[in-house]
Amino acid sequence: MAILETERLTKSFGALAAVSDVSLRIEAGTLHSIIGPNGAGKTTLFNLLTGSLPPSSGTIVFDGRDITGTPAHRVPHLGLARSFQRTNVFPAFSLLDNVWVAAFACGPSWRGLAWRRADRYPEVRARALAALSDVGLADKAGQPVREISHGEQRQLELAIALAAAPRVLLLDEPAAGLSPEETRKLVALVRGLKGRYTIVLIEHKMDIIMSVSDRISVMHFGSLIAEGTPVEIQRNPEVRRAYLGGVAA
Protein backbone atom coordinates (compact mmCIF):
# COMPACT_ATOMS: atom_id res chain seq x y z
CA MET A 1 0.00 0.00 0.00
CA ALA A 2 1.31 3.43 -0.89
CA ILE A 3 1.51 5.74 2.11
CA LEU A 4 2.78 8.76 0.16
CA GLU A 5 1.91 9.43 -3.42
CA THR A 6 2.35 12.33 -5.80
CA GLU A 7 0.40 12.78 -8.99
CA ARG A 8 2.00 14.84 -11.78
CA LEU A 9 3.58 17.17 -9.22
CA THR A 10 5.11 20.27 -10.81
CA LYS A 11 6.91 23.32 -9.49
CA SER A 12 7.99 26.06 -11.85
CA PHE A 13 10.11 29.09 -11.05
CA GLY A 14 9.44 31.32 -14.04
CA ALA A 15 10.43 29.35 -17.11
CA LEU A 16 12.35 26.77 -15.09
CA ALA A 17 10.50 23.63 -14.04
CA ALA A 18 12.42 22.58 -10.92
CA VAL A 19 10.09 19.64 -10.51
CA SER A 20 8.03 18.56 -13.47
CA ASP A 21 5.30 15.96 -13.71
CA VAL A 22 6.63 13.83 -10.90
CA SER A 23 4.39 10.87 -10.06
CA LEU A 24 5.84 8.93 -7.18
CA ARG A 25 4.55 6.09 -5.02
CA ILE A 26 6.21 5.41 -1.69
CA GLU A 27 5.18 2.03 -0.27
CA ALA A 28 4.63 1.87 3.49
CA GLY A 29 7.53 0.41 5.42
CA THR A 30 10.10 0.73 2.66
CA LEU A 31 13.23 2.81 2.29
CA HIS A 32 12.83 4.66 -0.96
CA SER A 33 15.77 6.69 -2.23
CA ILE A 34 15.69 9.60 -4.60
CA ILE A 35 18.91 10.20 -6.48
CA GLY A 36 19.99 12.52 -9.22
CA PRO A 37 22.72 15.00 -10.08
CA ASN A 38 22.93 18.35 -8.29
CA GLY A 39 20.05 20.58 -9.29
CA ALA A 40 17.84 17.69 -10.32
CA GLY A 41 15.06 19.00 -8.07
CA LYS A 42 15.28 16.54 -5.19
CA THR A 43 15.26 19.10 -2.37
CA THR A 44 12.54 21.08 -4.16
CA LEU A 45 10.48 17.88 -4.21
CA PHE A 46 10.92 17.62 -0.42
CA ASN A 47 9.91 21.24 -0.04
CA LEU A 48 6.73 20.49 -1.95
CA LEU A 49 6.00 17.35 0.08
CA THR A 50 6.37 19.22 3.37
CA GLY A 51 4.40 22.28 2.36
CA SER A 52 7.40 24.64 2.44
CA LEU A 53 6.60 25.47 -1.18
CA PRO A 54 3.21 25.35 -2.86
CA PRO A 55 3.20 23.21 -6.01
CA SER A 56 2.37 24.85 -9.34
CA SER A 57 0.20 21.88 -10.20
CA GLY A 58 -0.36 18.26 -9.27
CA THR A 59 -1.41 16.63 -6.01
CA ILE A 60 0.16 15.04 -2.95
CA VAL A 61 -1.70 12.22 -1.22
CA PHE A 62 -0.60 11.09 2.23
CA ASP A 63 -2.26 8.03 3.72
CA GLY A 64 -5.21 8.28 1.34
CA ARG A 65 -5.75 11.96 2.05
CA ASP A 66 -5.07 14.84 -0.33
CA ILE A 67 -2.64 17.10 1.54
CA THR A 68 -1.76 19.42 -1.35
CA GLY A 69 -1.47 22.99 -0.05
CA THR A 70 -1.24 22.03 3.62
CA PRO A 71 0.90 24.69 5.36
CA ALA A 72 4.38 23.61 6.47
CA HIS A 73 3.58 23.80 10.18
CA ARG A 74 0.62 21.38 9.81
CA VAL A 75 2.55 18.71 7.92
CA PRO A 76 4.50 17.26 10.87
CA HIS A 77 1.22 16.84 12.78
CA LEU A 78 -0.01 14.58 9.99
CA GLY A 79 2.97 12.29 10.49
CA LEU A 80 5.42 13.53 7.90
CA ALA A 81 8.72 14.82 9.28
CA ARG A 82 11.87 15.92 7.52
CA SER A 83 15.53 16.53 8.16
CA PHE A 84 17.51 19.16 6.31
CA GLN A 85 20.50 19.01 4.02
CA ARG A 86 22.16 21.88 5.85
CA THR A 87 22.14 21.43 9.59
CA ASN A 88 19.15 23.36 10.76
CA VAL A 89 18.91 23.26 14.53
CA PHE A 90 18.37 25.67 17.45
CA PRO A 91 21.96 26.79 18.16
CA ALA A 92 21.58 28.24 21.66
CA PHE A 93 19.67 25.22 22.98
CA SER A 94 20.94 22.06 24.58
CA LEU A 95 20.59 18.89 22.53
CA LEU A 96 17.67 17.79 24.68
CA ASP A 97 15.84 21.11 24.21
CA ASN A 98 16.35 20.93 20.45
CA VAL A 99 14.58 17.61 20.36
CA TRP A 100 12.10 18.56 23.08
CA VAL A 101 10.70 21.39 20.96
CA ALA A 102 9.93 18.94 18.15
CA ALA A 103 8.53 16.32 20.52
CA PHE A 104 6.24 18.86 22.17
CA ALA A 105 4.94 20.15 18.83
CA CYS A 106 3.63 16.74 17.83
CA GLY A 107 2.85 15.63 21.36
CA PRO A 108 -0.56 14.47 22.49
CA SER A 109 -1.68 17.81 23.92
CA TRP A 110 -0.61 21.40 24.35
CA ARG A 111 -2.36 21.74 27.71
CA GLY A 112 -0.67 24.20 30.00
CA LEU A 113 1.08 25.78 27.01
CA ALA A 114 1.70 29.15 28.64
CA TRP A 115 1.59 28.19 32.27
CA ARG A 116 2.92 24.74 33.16
CA ARG A 117 6.70 24.54 33.53
CA ALA A 118 8.31 23.06 30.43
CA ASP A 119 10.18 20.52 32.55
CA ARG A 120 6.89 19.16 33.91
CA TYR A 121 6.03 17.19 30.76
CA PRO A 122 7.52 13.79 31.54
CA GLU A 123 6.07 12.12 28.44
CA VAL A 124 7.53 14.78 26.11
CA ARG A 125 10.88 14.52 27.83
CA ALA A 126 10.83 10.74 27.57
CA ARG A 127 10.12 10.93 23.86
CA ALA A 128 12.86 13.50 23.33
CA LEU A 129 15.37 11.34 25.19
CA ALA A 130 14.26 8.29 23.20
CA ALA A 131 14.87 10.18 19.94
CA LEU A 132 18.33 11.21 21.16
CA SER A 133 19.23 7.66 22.13
CA ASP A 134 17.96 6.41 18.75
CA VAL A 135 20.74 8.45 17.14
CA GLY A 136 23.27 7.68 19.85
CA LEU A 137 23.37 11.08 21.51
CA ALA A 138 21.63 10.28 24.80
CA ASP A 139 24.79 10.83 26.84
CA LYS A 140 25.17 14.37 25.45
CA ALA A 141 21.58 15.47 26.11
CA GLY A 142 22.57 18.37 28.36
CA GLN A 143 25.30 19.77 26.13
CA PRO A 144 24.81 22.87 24.01
CA VAL A 145 24.85 22.45 20.23
CA ARG A 146 28.05 24.43 19.73
CA GLU A 147 30.02 21.90 21.75
CA ILE A 148 29.32 18.92 19.51
CA SER A 149 31.02 17.92 16.26
CA HIS A 150 29.61 18.36 12.80
CA GLY A 151 28.91 14.64 12.61
CA GLU A 152 26.97 14.78 15.86
CA GLN A 153 25.04 17.78 14.58
CA ARG A 154 23.94 15.63 11.62
CA GLN A 155 22.76 13.02 14.12
CA LEU A 156 20.91 15.70 16.06
CA GLU A 157 19.29 16.85 12.82
CA LEU A 158 17.94 13.33 12.46
CA ALA A 159 16.83 13.17 16.09
CA ILE A 160 14.72 16.32 15.69
CA ALA A 161 12.86 14.64 12.84
CA LEU A 162 12.43 11.43 14.84
CA ALA A 163 11.05 13.28 17.86
CA ALA A 164 7.91 14.11 15.89
CA ALA A 165 7.12 10.36 15.96
CA PRO A 166 6.42 10.46 12.22
CA ARG A 167 5.08 7.72 10.00
CA VAL A 168 7.15 8.90 7.08
CA LEU A 169 10.66 10.32 7.45
CA LEU A 170 12.06 12.50 4.71
CA LEU A 171 15.85 12.60 5.00
CA ASP A 172 17.67 15.14 2.88
CA GLU A 173 21.29 14.04 2.51
CA PRO A 174 21.80 12.99 6.12
CA ALA A 175 25.48 12.25 5.43
CA ALA A 176 26.24 15.64 3.84
CA GLY A 177 29.75 16.79 4.68
CA LEU A 178 30.66 13.77 6.81
CA SER A 179 33.98 11.95 6.92
CA PRO A 180 33.99 8.30 5.75
CA GLU A 181 34.05 7.18 9.38
CA GLU A 182 31.10 9.39 10.36
CA THR A 183 29.27 8.34 7.20
CA ARG A 184 29.54 4.67 8.14
CA LYS A 185 28.09 5.47 11.55
CA LEU A 186 25.18 7.38 10.03
CA VAL A 187 24.43 4.67 7.47
CA ALA A 188 24.26 2.14 10.28
CA LEU A 189 21.88 4.49 12.02
CA VAL A 190 19.59 4.86 9.01
CA ARG A 191 19.67 1.11 8.52
CA GLY A 192 18.52 0.74 12.12
CA LEU A 193 15.54 3.01 11.45
CA LYS A 194 14.49 0.94 8.45
CA GLY A 195 11.32 -0.98 9.12
CA ARG A 196 10.30 1.28 12.01
CA TYR A 197 9.55 4.16 9.67
CA THR A 198 8.81 4.60 6.02
CA ILE A 199 11.88 6.49 4.85
CA VAL A 200 12.39 8.67 1.81
CA LEU A 201 16.09 9.35 1.41
CA ILE A 202 17.93 11.83 -0.74
CA GLU A 203 21.58 10.99 -1.00
CA HIS A 204 24.58 11.55 -3.21
CA LYS A 205 26.85 8.82 -2.02
CA MET A 206 26.06 5.87 -4.29
CA ASP A 207 27.47 3.19 -1.99
CA ILE A 208 25.01 4.26 0.71
CA ILE A 209 22.09 4.29 -1.70
CA MET A 210 22.80 0.91 -3.19
CA SER A 211 23.26 -0.78 0.17
CA VAL A 212 20.24 0.55 2.10
CA SER A 213 17.49 1.20 -0.46
CA ASP A 214 14.51 -0.98 -1.23
CA ARG A 215 13.59 1.14 -4.20
CA ILE A 216 15.27 3.98 -6.02
CA SER A 217 13.81 6.79 -8.10
CA VAL A 218 16.11 8.79 -10.34
CA MET A 219 15.52 12.47 -11.04
CA HIS A 220 17.11 14.43 -13.82
CA PHE A 221 16.31 18.06 -14.69
CA GLY A 222 13.19 17.93 -12.53
CA SER A 223 11.71 14.76 -14.02
CA LEU A 224 11.67 11.15 -12.91
CA ILE A 225 13.63 9.14 -15.47
CA ALA A 226 13.70 5.73 -13.82
CA GLU A 227 12.48 3.74 -10.87
CA GLY A 228 13.34 0.31 -9.59
CA THR A 229 15.35 -1.83 -7.21
CA PRO A 230 19.03 -0.97 -6.73
CA VAL A 231 20.06 -3.71 -9.15
CA GLU A 232 17.63 -2.51 -11.83
CA ILE A 233 18.84 1.05 -11.43
CA GLN A 234 22.49 0.06 -11.74
CA ARG A 235 21.68 -1.71 -14.99
CA ASN A 236 19.49 1.02 -16.44
CA PRO A 237 21.30 2.57 -19.44
CA GLU A 238 19.45 5.88 -19.21
CA VAL A 239 20.45 6.30 -15.56
CA ARG A 240 24.04 5.54 -16.43
CA ARG A 241 23.98 8.22 -19.08
CA ALA A 242 22.37 10.86 -16.89
CA TYR A 243 23.90 10.20 -13.56
CA LEU A 244 26.62 7.63 -13.54
CA GLY A 245 27.97 8.60 -16.96
CA GLY A 246 30.90 10.50 -15.56
CA VAL A 247 31.82 7.63 -13.24
CA ALA A 248 31.48 4.87 -15.87
CA ALA A 249 33.56 6.74 -18.44
Place this chain on the structure above:
Amino acid sequence: MNRKTLAILAAVVVLPLVLRPAIAAEIWIFAIFGLGLNLLLGYTGLLSFGQSTFFGSAAYVAGWLLKHYGINVFLALGTGVFVGAASAALVGYLCVQRSGLYFIMLTFALNQLFYFVAYQWTSVTGGEDGMPGIPRPGAFLGIDFRDPLPYYIFVSALFLVSLWIMKRIVESPLGRILQAIRENELRAEAVGYNVARFKLLAFVIGGAFSGLAGVLYAMLFGIVPLEAISFVTSGNVVFATLIGGSGSLYGPIIGSFVFIWLSESVSTLWARWPLLLGVAFVIVVLFFRGGVVEAWARFCAWWQERKWRSSRQNG
Protein backbone atom coordinates in the same frame (compact mmCIF):
# COMPACT_ATOMS: atom_id res chain seq x y z
CA MET B 1 13.16 31.26 47.56
CA ASN B 2 16.21 32.02 45.44
CA ARG B 3 18.63 34.91 45.66
CA LYS B 4 17.20 36.83 42.72
CA THR B 5 13.73 36.85 44.27
CA LEU B 6 15.20 37.99 47.58
CA ALA B 7 17.17 40.76 45.88
CA ILE B 8 14.03 42.02 44.17
CA LEU B 9 11.99 41.92 47.36
CA ALA B 10 14.77 43.79 49.14
CA ALA B 11 14.80 46.39 46.36
CA VAL B 12 11.03 46.81 46.66
CA VAL B 13 11.43 47.57 50.38
CA VAL B 14 14.54 49.75 50.16
CA LEU B 15 13.77 51.80 47.05
CA PRO B 16 11.12 54.15 48.57
CA LEU B 17 13.49 54.86 51.48
CA VAL B 18 16.26 56.15 49.23
CA LEU B 19 14.26 57.63 46.36
CA ARG B 20 11.04 59.64 46.24
CA PRO B 21 8.15 57.12 46.24
CA ALA B 22 6.93 58.52 42.91
CA ILE B 23 10.28 57.78 41.27
CA ALA B 24 10.45 54.37 42.92
CA ALA B 25 6.96 53.60 41.61
CA GLU B 26 7.96 54.76 38.14
CA ILE B 27 10.87 52.32 38.17
CA TRP B 28 8.55 49.34 38.77
CA ILE B 29 6.04 50.63 36.20
CA PHE B 30 8.76 50.94 33.61
CA ALA B 31 9.99 47.49 34.59
CA ILE B 32 6.54 46.00 33.84
CA PHE B 33 6.69 47.76 30.47
CA GLY B 34 10.18 46.31 29.88
CA LEU B 35 9.08 42.79 30.83
CA GLY B 36 6.45 42.97 28.08
CA LEU B 37 8.93 44.22 25.50
CA ASN B 38 11.51 41.63 26.46
CA LEU B 39 9.15 38.75 25.67
CA LEU B 40 9.35 40.06 22.10
CA LEU B 41 12.93 41.31 22.02
CA GLY B 42 14.85 38.88 24.20
CA TYR B 43 12.77 35.73 23.89
CA THR B 44 11.23 35.87 20.42
CA GLY B 45 13.97 37.94 18.80
CA LEU B 46 11.57 40.61 17.54
CA LEU B 47 12.71 44.21 17.89
CA SER B 48 9.50 46.17 18.31
CA PHE B 49 10.00 49.90 18.03
CA GLY B 50 6.36 50.61 18.71
CA GLN B 51 5.67 49.47 22.27
CA SER B 52 4.38 52.91 23.31
CA THR B 53 1.40 52.28 21.03
CA PHE B 54 0.04 49.84 23.62
CA PHE B 55 1.32 51.77 26.64
CA GLY B 56 -0.20 55.02 25.44
CA SER B 57 -3.48 53.62 24.14
CA ALA B 58 -4.12 51.91 27.46
CA ALA B 59 -3.21 55.06 29.38
CA TYR B 60 -5.58 57.21 27.29
CA VAL B 61 -8.55 54.84 27.37
CA ALA B 62 -8.33 53.92 31.05
CA GLY B 63 -7.41 57.51 31.94
CA TRP B 64 -10.45 58.81 30.13
CA LEU B 65 -12.75 56.34 31.89
CA LEU B 66 -11.20 57.18 35.25
CA LYS B 67 -11.53 60.88 34.64
CA HIS B 68 -15.10 60.99 33.27
CA TYR B 69 -16.75 57.99 34.89
CA GLY B 70 -14.62 57.51 37.98
CA ILE B 71 -14.41 53.79 37.37
CA ASN B 72 -13.14 51.37 39.97
CA VAL B 73 -9.37 50.93 40.09
CA PHE B 74 -9.47 47.25 39.21
CA LEU B 75 -11.75 47.95 36.29
CA ALA B 76 -9.24 50.57 35.17
CA LEU B 77 -6.39 48.06 35.37
CA GLY B 78 -8.46 45.49 33.50
CA THR B 79 -9.30 48.06 30.83
CA GLY B 80 -5.62 48.91 30.46
CA VAL B 81 -4.60 45.29 30.09
CA PHE B 82 -7.38 44.71 27.57
CA VAL B 83 -6.65 47.83 25.50
CA GLY B 84 -2.93 47.02 25.53
CA ALA B 85 -3.56 43.46 24.38
CA ALA B 86 -6.15 44.45 21.77
CA SER B 87 -4.03 47.19 20.22
CA ALA B 88 -1.08 44.79 20.21
CA ALA B 89 -3.23 42.18 18.46
CA LEU B 90 -4.05 44.70 15.74
CA VAL B 91 -0.50 46.02 15.32
CA GLY B 92 1.04 42.57 15.74
CA TYR B 93 -1.22 41.03 13.12
CA LEU B 94 0.08 43.51 10.56
CA CYS B 95 3.72 43.38 11.66
CA VAL B 96 4.29 39.61 11.88
CA GLN B 97 3.60 39.33 8.16
CA ARG B 98 7.06 40.80 7.58
CA SER B 99 10.46 40.15 9.11
CA GLY B 100 13.78 41.87 9.70
CA LEU B 101 14.06 45.56 8.96
CA TYR B 102 10.55 45.70 7.45
CA PHE B 103 9.12 44.36 10.68
CA ILE B 104 10.91 47.02 12.74
CA MET B 105 9.82 49.80 10.39
CA LEU B 106 6.21 48.61 10.50
CA THR B 107 6.11 48.68 14.29
CA PHE B 108 7.55 52.19 14.15
CA ALA B 109 5.19 53.40 11.41
CA LEU B 110 2.09 52.10 13.18
CA ASN B 111 3.32 53.77 16.37
CA GLN B 112 3.49 57.06 14.45
CA LEU B 113 -0.05 56.46 13.21
CA PHE B 114 -1.38 56.08 16.76
CA TYR B 115 0.71 59.06 17.85
CA PHE B 116 -0.84 61.36 15.27
CA VAL B 117 -4.33 60.22 16.15
CA ALA B 118 -3.61 61.19 19.76
CA TYR B 119 -1.98 64.44 18.61
CA GLN B 120 -4.94 65.48 16.45
CA TRP B 121 -7.81 64.24 18.59
CA THR B 122 -7.44 67.08 21.07
CA SER B 123 -11.01 66.94 22.40
CA VAL B 124 -10.25 63.58 23.98
CA THR B 125 -6.49 63.36 24.42
CA GLY B 126 -5.71 67.03 24.89
CA GLY B 127 -3.17 66.82 22.07
CA GLU B 128 0.15 68.35 22.97
CA ASP B 129 -1.07 69.39 26.42
CA GLY B 130 -1.78 65.82 27.38
CA MET B 131 -4.79 64.47 29.24
CA PRO B 132 -4.69 65.89 32.77
CA GLY B 133 -6.87 65.33 35.79
CA ILE B 134 -6.74 61.57 36.04
CA PRO B 135 -7.70 60.64 39.59
CA ARG B 136 -5.78 58.08 41.51
CA PRO B 137 -7.91 55.34 43.08
CA GLY B 138 -9.51 56.48 46.31
CA ALA B 139 -9.59 54.64 49.59
CA PHE B 140 -9.60 50.89 49.38
CA LEU B 141 -9.72 48.70 52.48
CA GLY B 142 -8.98 51.80 54.47
CA ILE B 143 -5.80 52.62 52.50
CA ASP B 144 -5.76 55.86 50.61
CA PHE B 145 -3.90 55.44 47.33
CA ARG B 146 -3.72 59.16 46.86
CA ASP B 147 -0.83 59.20 49.30
CA PRO B 148 2.44 58.42 47.52
CA LEU B 149 3.54 55.54 49.73
CA PRO B 150 0.38 53.41 49.57
CA TYR B 151 0.35 53.90 45.81
CA TYR B 152 3.96 52.78 45.70
CA ILE B 153 3.02 49.61 47.58
CA PHE B 154 0.13 49.03 45.19
CA VAL B 155 2.41 49.44 42.15
CA SER B 156 5.19 47.27 43.50
CA ALA B 157 2.70 44.52 44.40
CA LEU B 158 1.42 44.58 40.82
CA PHE B 159 4.99 44.51 39.58
CA LEU B 160 5.72 41.40 41.63
CA VAL B 161 2.59 39.71 40.28
CA SER B 162 3.60 40.69 36.72
CA LEU B 163 7.09 39.32 37.23
CA TRP B 164 5.71 36.07 38.58
CA ILE B 165 3.35 35.71 35.60
CA MET B 166 6.13 36.49 33.13
CA LYS B 167 8.43 33.99 34.84
CA ARG B 168 5.77 31.32 34.47
CA ILE B 169 5.32 32.20 30.79
CA VAL B 170 9.01 32.11 29.87
CA GLU B 171 9.52 28.83 31.71
CA SER B 172 6.49 27.25 30.06
CA PRO B 173 6.49 25.46 26.69
CA LEU B 174 5.37 28.76 25.17
CA GLY B 175 8.57 30.44 26.36
CA ARG B 176 10.64 27.66 24.89
CA ILE B 177 8.76 27.78 21.58
CA LEU B 178 9.29 31.55 21.34
CA GLN B 179 13.00 31.04 21.93
CA ALA B 180 13.03 28.32 19.29
CA ILE B 181 11.52 30.84 16.87
CA ARG B 182 14.25 33.31 17.81
CA GLU B 183 16.92 30.67 17.24
CA ASN B 184 15.63 29.27 13.96
CA GLU B 185 12.32 30.37 12.54
CA LEU B 186 12.42 27.98 9.59
CA ARG B 187 13.00 24.92 11.74
CA ALA B 188 10.38 26.00 14.28
CA GLU B 189 7.86 26.06 11.43
CA ALA B 190 9.13 22.72 10.10
CA VAL B 191 8.72 20.94 13.44
CA GLY B 192 5.10 22.03 13.60
CA TYR B 193 4.64 25.53 15.01
CA ASN B 194 2.63 28.23 13.30
CA VAL B 195 5.35 30.85 13.69
CA ALA B 196 3.19 33.85 12.74
CA ARG B 197 0.54 32.80 15.29
CA PHE B 198 3.14 32.45 18.05
CA LYS B 199 4.69 35.82 17.25
CA LEU B 200 1.23 37.36 17.44
CA LEU B 201 0.69 35.70 20.82
CA ALA B 202 3.98 37.19 22.06
CA PHE B 203 2.75 40.59 20.85
CA VAL B 204 -0.57 40.26 22.67
CA ILE B 205 1.05 39.20 25.94
CA GLY B 206 3.65 41.97 25.62
CA GLY B 207 0.83 44.41 24.86
CA ALA B 208 -1.08 43.37 27.97
CA PHE B 209 1.97 44.11 30.14
CA SER B 210 2.50 47.44 28.35
CA GLY B 211 -1.16 48.30 28.91
CA LEU B 212 -0.92 47.59 32.63
CA ALA B 213 2.17 49.79 32.82
CA GLY B 214 0.36 52.53 30.89
CA VAL B 215 -2.58 52.74 33.32
CA LEU B 216 -0.31 52.68 36.37
CA TYR B 217 1.71 55.48 34.80
CA ALA B 218 -1.39 57.58 34.12
CA MET B 219 -2.57 57.14 37.71
CA LEU B 220 0.89 57.86 39.11
CA PHE B 221 1.26 61.27 37.48
CA GLY B 222 -2.44 62.08 37.07
CA ILE B 223 -1.82 62.90 33.43
CA VAL B 224 -1.24 61.14 30.14
CA PRO B 225 1.35 63.27 28.33
CA LEU B 226 1.48 63.02 24.55
CA GLU B 227 4.96 61.58 24.98
CA ALA B 228 3.42 58.43 26.47
CA ILE B 229 2.41 57.31 22.99
CA SER B 230 5.38 58.72 21.06
CA PHE B 231 8.31 56.87 19.56
CA VAL B 232 10.54 58.39 22.25
CA THR B 233 8.83 56.19 24.84
CA SER B 234 9.12 53.18 22.51
CA GLY B 235 12.81 53.89 22.12
CA ASN B 236 13.32 54.38 25.85
CA VAL B 237 11.97 50.97 26.76
CA VAL B 238 14.14 49.30 24.11
CA PHE B 239 17.10 51.29 25.39
CA ALA B 240 16.51 50.41 29.01
CA THR B 241 15.99 46.73 28.21
CA LEU B 242 19.20 46.51 26.19
CA ILE B 243 21.20 48.24 28.91
CA GLY B 244 19.81 45.90 31.53
CA GLY B 245 20.23 42.84 29.33
CA SER B 246 17.69 41.42 26.92
CA GLY B 247 18.99 37.88 27.37
CA SER B 248 17.58 37.59 30.87
CA LEU B 249 14.19 37.79 32.54
CA TYR B 250 15.65 40.28 35.04
CA GLY B 251 17.48 42.46 32.50
CA PRO B 252 14.61 44.88 31.86
CA ILE B 253 14.15 45.38 35.61
CA ILE B 254 17.76 46.46 36.06
CA GLY B 255 17.52 48.51 32.88
CA SER B 256 14.43 50.26 34.18
CA PHE B 257 16.21 51.12 37.41
CA VAL B 258 19.23 52.54 35.60
CA PHE B 259 17.13 54.44 33.10
CA ILE B 260 14.59 55.98 35.48
CA TRP B 261 17.15 56.72 38.14
CA LEU B 262 19.37 58.52 35.66
CA SER B 263 16.52 60.38 34.04
CA GLU B 264 14.92 61.49 37.33
CA SER B 265 17.93 62.05 39.57
CA VAL B 266 20.80 63.03 37.31
CA SER B 267 18.62 65.10 34.99
CA THR B 268 18.03 67.64 37.76
CA LEU B 269 21.78 68.07 38.21
CA TRP B 270 22.85 67.96 34.62
CA ALA B 271 20.64 68.79 31.66
CA ARG B 272 22.84 66.84 29.24
CA TRP B 273 22.19 63.54 31.07
CA PRO B 274 21.16 61.63 27.93
CA LEU B 275 24.86 61.82 27.07
CA LEU B 276 25.51 59.43 29.96
CA LEU B 277 22.87 57.06 28.61
CA GLY B 278 24.51 57.25 25.21
CA VAL B 279 27.88 56.33 26.68
CA ALA B 280 26.31 53.47 28.66
CA PHE B 281 24.64 52.23 25.49
CA VAL B 282 27.87 52.30 23.48
CA ILE B 283 29.66 50.36 26.22
CA VAL B 284 26.89 47.77 26.27
CA VAL B 285 26.87 47.31 22.52
CA LEU B 286 30.67 47.12 22.26
CA PHE B 287 31.56 45.04 25.31
CA PHE B 288 28.52 43.60 27.06
CA ARG B 289 25.91 42.49 24.58
CA GLY B 290 24.01 40.93 27.46
CA GLY B 291 23.81 44.28 29.27
CA VAL B 292 24.31 44.81 33.00
CA VAL B 293 23.28 41.21 33.67
CA GLU B 294 26.17 39.90 31.57
CA ALA B 295 28.62 42.44 32.97
CA TRP B 296 27.72 41.32 36.48
CA ALA B 297 28.04 37.63 35.62
CA ARG B 298 31.48 38.25 34.14
CA PHE B 299 32.54 40.25 37.16
CA CYS B 300 31.45 37.41 39.46
CA ALA B 301 33.36 34.87 37.38
CA TRP B 302 36.47 37.07 37.47
CA TRP B 303 36.13 37.52 41.24
CA GLN B 304 35.71 33.79 41.82
CA GLU B 305 38.80 33.05 39.78
CA ARG B 306 40.82 35.65 41.66
CA LYS B 307 39.73 34.20 44.99
CA TRP B 308 40.57 30.72 43.78
CA ARG B 309 44.02 31.79 42.61
CA SER B 310 44.89 33.61 45.82
CA SER B 311 43.69 30.69 47.96
CA ARG B 312 46.01 28.40 45.98
CA GLN B 313 48.92 30.73 46.45
CA ASN B 314 48.31 31.01 50.17
CA GLY B 315 47.58 27.33 50.66
